[in-house]
Amino acid sequence: MCGRYASSRRPEDLAGIFEIEKWEPEETLEPDYNVAPTKEVYAVLDRAVKDADDPRPVRQLRRLKWGLVPSWAKTPEGGARMINARAETVHEKPSYRRAFAARRCIVPADGYYEWVTGTQERDLEVEGKKKRPRKQPYFVLPADGSVFAMAGLYEFWRDRTLPDEHPQAWWVTCSVITTEAEQTPLAVSPAEGPHTLAEIHPRMPLMLTPDRWDAWLDPARTDVEDLRSLLAPPPPGLLRAYPVSTSVSNVRNNGPELLKELEAPEAGTLF
Numbered sequence: 001m002c003g004r005y006a007s008s009r010r011p012e013d014l015a016g017i018f019e020i021e022k023w024e025p026e027e028t029l030e031p032d033y034n035v036a037p038t039k040e041v042y043a044v045l046d047r048a049v050k051d052a053d054d055p056r057p058v059r060q061l062r063r064l065k066w067g068l069v070p071s072w073a074k075t076p077e078g079g080a081r082m083i084n085a086r087a088e089t090v091h092e093k094p095s096y097r098r099a100f101a102a103r104r105c106i107v108p109a110d111g112y113y114e115w116v117t118g119t120q121e122r123d124l125e126v127e128g129k130k131k132r133p134r135k136q137p138y139f140v141l142p143a144d145g146s147v148f149a150m151a152g153l154y155e156f157w158r159d160r161t162l163p164d165e166h167p168q169a170w171w172v173t174c175s176v177i178t179t180e181a182e183q184t185p186l187a188v189s190p191a192e193g194p195h196t197l198a199e200i201h202p203r204m205p206l207m208l209t210p211d212r213w214d215a216w217l218d219p220a221r222t223d224v225e226d227l228r229s230l231l232a233p234p235p236p237g238l239l240r241a242y243p244v245s246t247s248v249s250n251v252r253n254n255g256p257e258l259l260k261e262l263e264a265p266e267a268g269t270l271f
Helices: 013-019 077-081 097-102 119-126 210-217 224-231
Strands: 006-007 032-035 040-047 058-066 084-086 106-107 111-117 135-142 146-157 169-180 203-205 239-243
Touching: 006 106, 013 040, 013 058, 013 106, 040 146, 040 210, 097 146, 097 224, 106 169, 106 210, 111 146, 111 203, 135 169, 146 203, 146 210, 210 224
Parallel strands: 058 169, 084 169
Antiparallel strands: 006 032, 006 111, 040 058, 040 106, 106 146, 111 135, 135 239, 146 169, 169 203
8 A cells, every 4th residue: 555655856856857847836845754644745747727728738746635535525534545546446446437537647756655563563462462563664665766656546626615716615636546566576675674565565556667657647548448558567676675763653753864774673573
């Protein structure tokens, strides 16, 4: 799954990476090393600019709220639970299928966090000596330091309790698509710990390689079977993972120190 990630790149850098044509400086977000559900996040999307003379899609960098709210939802309360959409069923689930066909985006990240329960911690849990095992967080990122382009969907939701001119009358929300975690060896494995992503967690965000960006963002592509071909996992061996401080487990903690690689896991022997 993807429940937390890091996003520290400046909009100027993202504009160059994704060939952004439009972004508003007043929508700039501060670097966030502990992005959690319901936060505002950057998303790259191709969409015509409202009230523009040219109807062509324009590549934009937008601020969206993480946690998709379907257009037909009566309230936005379920958004916090809809942070991930499964690649295997995204084309058929009522909450996602319309967005999958017409409103796809890329959620740029440095990488994402995932938690592993250590062997010693699991043993204590089994013995009934510890009800809540301490989990070791890992940071997963491209081995070459490039951007982690997570496949996403976005949706518009109208708050009918507010007048049209109210700045919060429209919500724009997003979800990250996940797929089965790779079972092949990581590009770089930690000295202690997992050697594949599947050993960390059975799911992972669907990373789009640059050769798929244009096709994924193209709103003119609406054929479901054609789009499903874009959901294939990336080539193996592009990612690495390393243990980071358990400080990241508290959403109130934020800063580049959360990305510091540890020499060994904090939460006990893992494997």
